[in-house]
Amino acid sequence: MVSFADILQYVFSGITIGAIYAMVGLGFTMVYNSTSIINFAQGEFVMLGGLLGVTFVNGAKNFGVPAPYAIALRLVLAVGTTTLVGMLMEKLAIEPTDRLTTFHYAGLAIIIFALARILGGLTVGPALAVMIVLTAAAYLLLRRKTVESMRNPSVLQLIIITIALSILIRGIAMFTFGKDPYFMAHFVPEQPISIFGATVLPQTLLVVVAIIVVVILVGLFFGFTLTGKAMKACAFNRDIAKLMGINDRWMILLSFAMSASVGAVAGYFVTPITLMDYDRGPMLALKGFGAAVLGGLGNGYGSVAAGFILGILEALGTGLISSGYKDAISLIILLAVLFYKPSGLFGSAEAAKFKEF
Amino acid sequence: MIEDDETQEAKAVNAVEKLINKENVLAVIGPSISGSSLAVKPICEKAKVPLVSVAAAEKIVIPIEESIFVFKSPQIDSHVAVRIFEQIKKMGIDKIGIISSTSAFGNQGRMQLQHYAKEMAVQIVADETYAPKDTDMTAQLKKIASSGAGAVVNWSIEPAQSLVPKNMKQLGMKIPLFQSHGFGNPKYIEAAGEAAEGIIFPAGRLLVVESLPADHWQKKVLMNYKTEYEKKYSPPVSTFGGHAYDSLWLVVNSMKAKKISPDMDLAQARKLIRDGVEETKDWVGTAGHFNMSPKDHTGLDKNDSLEMLTVDKGGKIIPLSQKK
Helix, strand or coil, X not given: CCCHHHHHXXXXXXXXXXXXXXXXXXXHHHHHHHXXXXXXXXXXXXXXXXXXXXXXHHHHHHHCCCHHHHHHHHHHHHHHHHHHHHHHHHHHHHHHHCCCCHHHHHHHHHHHHHHHHHCCCCCHHHHHHHHHHXXXXXXXXXXHHHHHHHCXXXXXXXXXXXXXXXHHHHHHHHHHHCCCCECCCCXXXXXXXXXXXXXXXXXXXXXXXXXXXXXXXXXXXXXXXXXXXXXXXXXXXXXXXXXXXXXXXXXXXXXXXXXXXXXXXXXXXXXXXXXXXXXXXXXXXXXXXXXXXXXXXXXXXHHXXXXXXXXXXXXXXXXXXXXXXXXXXXXXXXXXXXXXXXXXXXXXXXXXXXXXX | CCCCCCCCHHHHHHHHHHHHHCCCCCCEECCCCHHHHHHHHHHHHHHCCCEEECCCCHHHHCCHHXXXXXXXXXXXXXXXXXXXXXXXXXXXXXXXXEEXXXXXXXXXXXXXXXXXXXXXXXXXXXXEEECCCCCCCHHHHHHHHHCCCCEEEEECCCHHHHHHHHXXXXXXXXXXXXXXXXXXXXXXXXXXXXXHCCCEEEECHHHHHHHCCCCCCCHHHHHHHHHHHHHHCCCCCCHHHHHXXXXXXXXXXXXXXXXXXXXXXXXXXXXXXXXXXXXXXXEECCCCEECCECCECCCCCHHHHCEEEEECHHHCEEEHHHCC
């Protein structure tokens, strides 16, 4: 017989699982809202936040930083580094589909130089010569090409680029961190809190608090700052936003930075509960994407709520039906909702008509 | 030649096709997981290339008529299941809950547990699973706790298995936890932290080589492997690396015995290596004594190759018999 304590425990389990989906879903929303892109490297941001967090934990220990500061310092460092990765990703892979700037040619030059030195085995002088010749050739070739054929890539092309990048980031993470799972001490005492016979970890509550803080900050940013409103304008119509004097490339860069930092915050807070390894990204991205779609793509609050709903459904499915079918149960419900209401639980059907994707 | 299958079955198939058809290898060692090994088995059988798998599932080498060229060096899962049940009976437990990963390793283990439960007169009162990338198993474990099970058996090889003891601790479950030999990686024990204390699992003796008496028959082989390994690599030894070592030496020994030379016909050399591995007798590897035969392509004995281990205070692994 299933008791009340059992059900309550399933709900708590669902909150633990759902909190991660909610954070990943929120990250998806952020990039989607200013670019209409689904950034499938979102799961990788979570993974990086967690793994970098662990790395900085060991670093902080070595440098003798006192514990309470260390938690905050690590958070800033892990999130900062991941944000940088997100921005680089946009600069090096998304922006070149639109335009090529001095920045890209400089990056290209460095790569050619490195390849000439490492693979070609050239000394500094000849390597520099090769670099100048090839970069100049690339400039002459691509200058016209970018204008003519690469301009205005479709959203689908950009999404495929993000999938490629997620594989690249995962590969680099595998070589940097190895394949073993990483773990981190809980930020708060590990003693579970017992409520009506069901238990929940204090760290889980901390994750929920982190989500609430992030949601409030993001809400304030989009609702009350000029930059936030400009970002929203870019999502509605890039061309008109540009005509209004909004620097669209800057807005897109910012959205990638923000989604990377939201992902990293999620990774940093959940790693003590879930452990983290280089390969976690794709599964998190899939579930987080499910949450974002269920909540109505582009609706931040919706995707957070949907993340928790998916998590709780999964846990209840496990507890009351069968753990073998838990993913199937949550996916069937996701499909059923989308069948009935394609714009998602909290999405508006009118707004969906104007969406490119 | 080394190929990385990234523990994905499709990539393992591609890699083995490449090794056999492009690189013309004499024998293949690996893959390291059961799913991939089962996936590449028919390829090696068809091409008549010896495959010495580093994965556990017994199905890799049965039925023997379909495994002429296929061998494996890790302990087989049915032995592990039987050893776990023997220990469970010894502790006077007759009802258990099982929780396993949905990967091939976990699934094969689950089937072995179900198969031997009847024979050993142990009742499985809850049978739960989790996906290899899952992040929380409290729901499954709560179900087991409410089912009246006297012990939990967790069968998995992925990092996620470290969450099971942690989640049990969170739920305040006091019943003993048994793990499969897939737990034989000190990293997993480290990841489970304090919650790992008291876990019982059968595994090769590599993890407890220091606790073995000096005159133990396996001590020298294990000590050698451990010293050589730790000279070269920084992570601590796990039983998994030992299996690869065993597989490699099974092939090398066979090549030496059959005097394989570079000018030999490829098909003939492959056949000879296969015969050589099958003729291995009384060879001590990290997993135990290997006694291959045309009927047995693992060649390990359940008591010889597995030791019941437990995690003591401070995360130290010791033989269960030495626990105070």
